[in-house]
Amino acid sequence: MPDRRGEVAAKLKELMELTILEEGTNSFRARAYENAMHEIRSTTGELESMSESALTKLPGIGKSTAKKIREYLGTKKIEKLEALRAKYPPDYVALSKIPGLGPKSLQKLRSELGIENLEQLKAAIATEKLRDLPGFGKKSEEKITKAIERLGLTGKDQRAPIARAMPIAERLVAAVLELPSVERAQYCGSLRRQRETIADVDIVAASRDPKAVMSAFVELAEVGEVIGSGETKTSVITDSGLQVDLRVVTPEEMGSATLYFTGSKSHNIAMRQLAINRGMLLNEYGLIDNETGNVVASETEESIYAALDLVWVPPPMREGNGEVERSAKGELPDVPALDDLIGDLHVHTDLSGDGRSPLEAMVKGALDRGYRYMAITDHAENLAINGVSREKLLEQRGVLEELTDDRLQLLWGCELNIGADGTLDYDQDFRLSMDWCVAAVHSHFDLDQATQTKRILAAMNDPAVNVIGHLTGRMIGKRPGIEIDIDEVFSAAVETHTAIEINSALPRLDAAADVLLRARERGVVFVVSTDAHHTSEQRRMEWGARQCQRGWVEKAQIANTWPRERFLAWAKEKRERVS
Numbered sequence: 001m002p003d004r005r006g007e008v009a010a011k012l013k014e015l016m017e018l019t020i021l022e023e024g025t026n027s028f029r030a031r032a033y034e035n036a037m038h039e040i041r042s043t044t045g046e047l048e049s050m051s052e053s054a055l056t057k058l059p060g061i062g063k064s065t066a067k068k069i070r071e072y073l074g075t076k077k078i079e080k081l082e083a084l085r086a087k088y089p090p091d092y093v094a095l096s097k098i099p100g101l102g103p104k105s106l107q108k109l110r111s112e113l114g115i116e117n118l119e120q121l122k123a124a125i126a127t128e129k130l131r132d133l134p135g136f137g138k139k140s141e142e143k144i145t146k147a148i149e150r151l152g153l154t155g156k157d158q159r160a161p162i163a164r165a166m167p168i169a170e171r172l173v174a175a176v177l178e179l180p181s182v183e184r185a186q187y188c189g190s191l192r193r194q195r196e197t198i199a200d201v202d203i204v205a206a207s208r209d210p211k212a213v214m215s216a217f218v219e220l221a222e223v224g225e226v227i228g229s230g231e232t233k234t235s236v237i238t239d240s241g242l243q244v245d246l247r248v249v250t251p252e253e254m255g256s257a258t259l260y261f262t263g264s265k266s267h268n269i270a271m272r273q274l275a276i277n278r279g280m281l282l283n284e285y286g287l288i289d290n291e292t293g294n295v296v297a298s299e300t301e302e303s304i305y306a307a308l309d310l311v312w313v314p315p316p317m318r319e320g321n322g323e324v325e326r327s328a329k330g331e332l333p334d335v336p337a338l339d340d341l342i343g344d345l346h347v348h349t350d351l352s353g354d355g356r357s358p359l360e361a362m363v364k365g366a367l368d369r370g371y372r373y374m375a376i377t378d379h380a381e382n383l384a385i386n387g388v389s390r391e392k393l394l395e396q397r398g399v400l401e402e403l404t405d406d407r408l409q410l411l412w413g414c415e416l417n418i419g420a421d422g423t424l425d426y427d428q429d430f431r432l433s434m435d436w437c438v439a440a441v442h443s444h445f446d447l448d449q450a451t452q453t454k455r456i457l458a459a460m461n462d463p464a465v466n467v468i469g470h471l472t473g474r475m476i477g478k479r480p481g482i483e484i485d486i487d488e489v490f491s492a493a494v495e496t497h498t499a500i501e502i503n504s505a506l507p508r509l510d511a512a513a514d515v516l517l518r519a520r521e522r523g524v525v526f527v528v529s530t531d532a533h534h535t536s537e538q539r540r541m542e543w544g545a546r547q548c549q550r551g552w553v554e555k556a557q558i559a560n561t562w563p564r565e566r567f568l569a570w571a572k573e574k575r576e577r578v579s
Helices: 005-023 028-042 052-056 063-075 079-087 090-095 103-113 118-126 138-150 162-177 210-217 251-262 265-277 301-307 323-329 359-368 390-403 428-432 449-460 486-496 513-518 535-550 564-576
Strands: 182-187 201-207 223-229 233-238 243-249 280-283 286-289 295-297 343-347 373-379 409-417 436-440 499-503 526-529
Touching: 005 028, 005 063, 005 079, 005 090, 005 103, 005 162, 028 063, 028 535, 052 063, 063 079, 090 103, 090 118, 103 118, 118 138, 162 182, 162 201, 162 243, 182 251, 201 210, 201 251, 210 233, 210 243, 243 251, 251 265, 251 280, 251 286, 251 295, 251 301, 265 280, 265 323, 286 301, 295 301, 343 359, 343 436, 343 499, 343 526, 343 535, 359 373, 359 390, 359 535, 373 390, 373 436, 373 564, 390 409, 409 564, 449 486, 486 499, 486 513, 499 535, 513 535, 526 535
Parallel strands: 201 243, 343 373, 373 409, 409 436, 499 526
Antiparallel strands: 182 201, 223 233, 233 243, 280 286, 286 295
């Protein structure tokens, strides 16, 4: 029976987001849906067989939510969700991602100016209509305009943030793989290359019965509308408004098809030219010998690269940055795979106000992944609502000491808040008593570049700070990052022995790939962390590994690929410099 946890959790998340638009950010119902979403993701029970009564026995799931879950499992719809979708279509929901436009502001724009989408909002700003509304003004227009520009929302072709596209793609691929006639399936395109935003999702499936695959695909719960269907390709729009194209190929063509549809265009051109130079033709059907017409390789990507005397190039690196030429020379950087990352250095528990899983559960998750060390970094006290007092952190230290054993070294730490002037939480002696400190920006995102750079440098110069977390504080498609002098920050990172975090959360992927590419040969040390607030988020590490690949970050530069003894010695080194 298919695992429908991800599918149900996605509907609860959508209910949460639309309920916030309906009732505001402090909605009790929205929080209930959020709690239920996290519980469904982590439960080990088989949802299909669980009654309403059984569902209510799960923590965080009440009668009303349980009823909706059963309604969806039985009918693939939730009446309340359908009503909210009708009231808040995707174009309207997209406006809520713009900083400064909360539920109340959007309702006012809708009722007073009839604004339903981005184009109408931009037109209203252009004609200065917002400034006359109560609660808005000229400054509001300027801030919203700047946010639209920085979020890249000015073009005609809008793209979905990767955090929205990835779960949909994963669920659809999993559903396709459940079909009896499907042997393999893979999402491709810019999503497989881990681009930050996605135009549409491409899925390639290997089957000898494409008609059966297409017929079953259009019946999947995610599919809202079929916009085109042929013998080997079907295009649909999901309930959330994302276009998905499914292509079915023979099992023998799977490698060449995934290579072709993963791209990028420039990578494919370089590969085809190399094939031409060797008297061959490369297309989505295979690598073909021009003289004999025989297929040299097609079933796997690896076989195609090998036939061209190339080292396999990880998909996130296929952007036409010289990777094909380097592969031919055996000079690709030694980037990490998921298994190379043996520690997680930014993890929250339910001690943080926004944490959802207890410490013991997060530790079990780390052990299950074979980690050798993990830093517990709950939010420091200055973060409103979610921060943790000194007393509570001290209590946590004792529990950590009890849980640490030969398998997993637990580090006691926290995620410090970098103030507008670079100041940090607690006093320095207390910070230095910890094993590990992440410092990150959580406020004052609109300061000028010089001020933002100065506050980051101030945090780096603190002897207790091991790493700067989510470097710019961006949320892809929702909040642009702070503007900093990257080169100055990198120089300071090396000078102060402070690492830069590669945050694996899909909404962040911060530091960005273009920033990582600039760090090559600079001597910067990185750490890859999940920033997990729930056990279900510990799987984020795979996206962190891909972000390293996309930014050409070598294993040697990444502290949490190092053996435990070396890592622990390095983590203590900065603190021991204090006289």
